[in-house]
Amino acid sequence: MSVAILSLGTELVRGELVNGNARWLAEAVSDEGLEVSEIACVGDHPAQIVETLARLGHKQRFIVCTGGLGPTTDDVTTAAAAEVLGKPLVLDAHSLERIKQRFQRFGRSMEASNQKQALFPEGARVLDNLDGTAPGFAIRIGEADAYFLPGVPHEMRLMFESYVRPALASTQVSFVHQVRLNTFGRREAAINDMLDGIENEFGVELGYRAHFPEIQVKVLARAASAQPARALAEHAALAVEERLGSELVFSRGEETLPQAVGRLLEKESLLLGLAESCTGGLCAELFTRHAGASQHFAGAVVCYADQVKQRTLGVPGELLAAHGAVSQPVAEAMARGVCQALGVRLGLAITGIAGPSGATPEKPVGLVHLALCHDNSIFHAEHVFPGERWQVQWRAAFTGLSMLRQRLLETAGAQD
């Protein structure tokens, strides 16, 4: 029972765009317990699309095709699908009406070229676009159920969830449930070793995805109906969490590390302040990507130059001279200083050598000092991170967030 993904668009074969749609679809299909046997990508050439659809129709059970459903002349997917099947294009009155209404809603009148988007190969099932102009369609090509979706990512995703995922699931003899655990702090191979035996013990499948610097662990369970699959996945996920511990597993599903930290900060009614040297604002940016960050994040001092460490954070010049900017005393002074400068009770400081230059005989590239100031308590950690500049910066930021998370879990635990 295999699935092919077909991405259409000249911008893809020219390398103007990375094929994020295919990555997303491949993961979504795999999450349903089905195998993607091929991802194909061709430009907006009718003959090539016809040839590729015919070839995939011979071998696959499903084809998920994206792109080329727009109003312009280089959007040729629908015509190519009709040609493969030797069928005419017919106008769908319902779709035409929906497209017209959509234009009216935005105070514009429909252009003649948009009428093309209401044409479908005879016999196709029309798939309403839930958040855009171009409808999709489904039709049998050879042995395959072929789904044609627009290339705009959020429209494609919505339509996959509404039309394709249920169809994939209904062909399965078993029900599938998956739990995703997000971890930080160990390599994929180490996580894999720590979870040795779980698959046999619980009868589940474990999958891993490296999303630097995180490792995501997926626990996939199959059963004859939905509820037992869910129960099995949840049961095994608990065992995985227990093996890895709360230091590694920071959240489930879509929750990011700054969101998980933010949730704990809000529970404690704390506002965080950051003092960032080598991470240069990355850590602050990770928090403020998310709407609602103002509930737990006050701000940051990016103290890239030593003059800012002194002037804005009040780090004594003698401390910098005696120990250097990348040292425990300076990290601790930064953490205390940012609490003072921003007027918060909790401050995280990060100072290090991101590289590639800046190393000394005593201090290698990748050396990072972290300090946490919480009311009158101070905590320190020292690491040497491997990798390129950006990897050191991301590892330092995530390590700081993890340190913060541990502290907040301990505080909450002590209160219980």
Add this chain to the structure above:
Amino acid sequence: MSVAILSLGTELVRGELVNGNARWLAEAVSDEGLEVSEIACVGDHPAQIVETLARLGHKQRFIVCTGGLGPTTDDVTTAAAAEVLGKPLVLDAHSLERIKQRFQRFGRSMEASNQKQALFPEGARVLDNLDGTAPGFAIRIGEADAYFLPGVPHEMRLMFESYVRPALASTQVSFVHQVRLNTFGRREAAINDMLDGIENEFGVELGYRAHFPEIQVKVLARAASAQPARALAEHAALAVEERLGSELVFSRGEETLPQAVGRLLEKESLLLGLAESCTGGLCAELFTRHAGASQHFAGAVVCYADQVKQRTLGVPGELLAAHGAVSQPVAEAMARGVCQALGVRLGLAITGIAGPSGATPEKPVGLVHLALCHDNSIFHAEHVFPGERWQVQWRAAFTGLSMLRQRLLETAGAQD
């Protein structure tokens, strides 16, 4: 004269990884003036690899294949290539020696499994790996010259440049030279309109790549030899720059906008300070991604909470109360305040409503006030940016950097 890209790896068809190699290769091939007719991607299954190679060998002039050259049992690319050709695998003594030496250099002895990496289909030309263990190889499959490269991105890129790009170029009847101009501030369609006629006037091809929030413009020229192609591309690129103006075109080639701004700051011996509210550290992070930022970047105050705007930047509470945090007077006070707080002569302030919440009847989502303080001069700009939260943040950061760049160009111009 068409080229196929074949990406091998089960992690790709499972969606665990986005296919960045294929994007890079597609762009590199297109930059040579050749057409990529197909990007194919299959898992580590010998039968599927054999079938795909045979199919592509019928139709293509070149195949560039990446992945599956490692030492483990799931690396099956070389064996599959031999099978397509009906040839045995033979040991290459030179490669075996190189692999052994590489392990020795890192103080380890070669594992038995690595010997596999010195096996090649009989008749293959071995391609030394210039920065890793797995060598590649080139061999004729059907009508195609097929190149097999490792999947590790930096190894793949190095080997493409050394072995594949020259082979592609040598088949060209004409020489190709390309100049890339990086722009920010207008949409792709508007840039396209502004450059209407350039292609005919100069006999070049223009290409566009949207790399949000930038639009890259590529000027590609062909001629019978290298020097005229270069001269033509440079000549046309100057005309493109003149049409678009220095407000839009911020750099050439790989130079990013913060790097271009950094270069101008260093010329003026200025250190920059940032006051970021709605961009939450993004702008600082864009500077500090690059090594050497300390030469022009002092630091930032991420004043996400109003208490930080008051306490750290000295924005008067009455100003916040009277005008709100997203207003010209507050942006200007932030810009002055960050110069004072960090001890710098040049400060850029950004305050806005990134959304999705936070709008008022007078202030829509996307409203951003920017202010620049340079010694005793102050400059202000106001925008309403479209898009989602992250897009508003990126547009605000880039607009701030552009504003800074214009000011620095004017300052330099006034001194000339």
